[in-house]
Amino acid sequence: MMTGRDRPPFTAGISSDLPSSARHRAVTASEIDRLEGRDVSTHTLKASTDRGRAGDKIFSGISLTAGILILAVLFSVAVFLLVQAAPTFTADPTEITGGNGFTSYILPIVIGTVIAAIIALVIATPIGIAVALFISHYAPRRLARAFGYVIDLLAAIPSVIYGAWGYIVLAPQLAKGYTWLAENLGWIPFFTGPASQTGKTMLTAGIVLAVMVIPIITSLSREIFLQTPTLHEEAALAMGATRWEMVRMAVLPFARPGIISATMLGLGRALGETMAVALVLSPGALGASLIRTGNQTIAAEIALNFPEAFGLRLNELIAAGLVLFVITLIVNMIARFIITRHKEFSGAN
């Protein structure tokens, strides 16, 4: 028996090369279809409705362009960095700042950059997460909202202002503490004296960076914490969990990838932050002590020297920029890796 699907369009029942019995059956079948209100023509599927089609095309065009644009910008930045940095790598080692080649020039400031970022994250991550949890799960609703606004406001303060605050207010205050640290905990390499009297040290830079990173980590984590499924929160509570246990069982595991992303964004800011570090830190040679004058970060090194640089020195600074770019890239890839490794347990399946 023929069905509507195998029938050629519009010829159903009138095709003369079908035997009459078959023709008769086909007519019957199509009439049944009509009686039951089914659409007989297969053209309904093929005929395009124009409704929304133009919108689709425009939207996919815009998103494609945007995607290509991002790639193009990223690519041109990478090319610029590589081309401009290239002379540094081929130059005679004695011509590089310091006179011992690019590696011995860049290594101390790479380490300085990483130290500053690590100090910032070590301080900012726990505080950021704690503040976010307070806002999302502990504070009364009205207080939480006000608190959230303030945090968002903190994220909007320009870094030069943080730098000035660190330089004028924070550093002198910390200097006293540094003297104490040098006297009492001087046996720890990080706190070897003599402490800086101005307080413009690596630790101060790290603390200022932490203050700048906290709002980023807080506002992103808070968004994630608020999205925790009620289902899982109630599952924990119904089992007799206290609020903190509920947070540990349901909220934090759910938010883990988000916390990592937030931390990585914060790390990106800490690594690349220029102005605040340039203002707060008196640069110098690499040293283990965090409370002595010394150390430098890549971003601040570039900013401080760029205006007067020319020729090979300029290439050198751009090469330093390339190194910073690579560090950030690696950090982001590690973060991606950590997030995907636990996908199975993420609850997304």
Place this chain on the structure above:
Amino acid sequence: MSKRIDVKDLNVYYSKFLAVEDVNINIEARSVTAFIGPSGCGKSTFLRTLNRMHEVIPGARVEGEVLLDGDNLYDTAVDPVTVRGQIGMVFQRPNPFPTMSIRDNVLAGVKLNNKRMSKSDADDLVEKSLSGANLWNEVKDRLARPGSGLSGGQQQRLCIARAIAVSPQVILMDEPCSALDPISTLAIEDLINELKAEYTVVIVTHNMQQAARVSDKTAFFNIAGTGKPGKLIEYDDTTTIFNKPSIKATEDYVSGRFG
């Protein structure tokens, strides 16, 4: 290991809105009690007052008494956390912790009580609880896999295993089968019949056949209209409720004439 519940003059509020009015009910130990009634009549809300989960919602509160073997759950000296540890709950949608393995899900409640457990004790408890939830044979080879990888029915039984792992006095079930297919539903219903031997079970259901199949006693809740509080209309043996209820509204509801 099971206790009775007596509810006296309970009013349940969401902020100022009275959601359930004046409930008096006595739930026997080691029995299955079903709450039936149309949507929005407050049966789930009332169920959540029995383990103080109602007050988790901001502004929610109750007046009246809920006695667990004579002890008032709403006494000011009572910590809701303790109450919930003794009265387990299974929710409408299966909610195993997605970041935990099947094994860790079962042990989640036990670990809360800070009990130090040897690995072999923990293994025994996992097997006992999963067997109790008729899930052991299906998952014994993949205890380290995430609980979210199971089917809906298996996840719900995992949640039941998680609830019975802490040896509660009472198990509350809020429409435990409404997200499940008929075969999984049957598995859960069989399980409820077995749980009755050790636990007091209270189940909210939209499915009257289910209430008739699993419960010893049935409570019918109804609501006079939108915005009005839900009320307990009739509470009796399940056979009486379904065969010769004493109130007209109950008869209309169980015979499918309304609701």
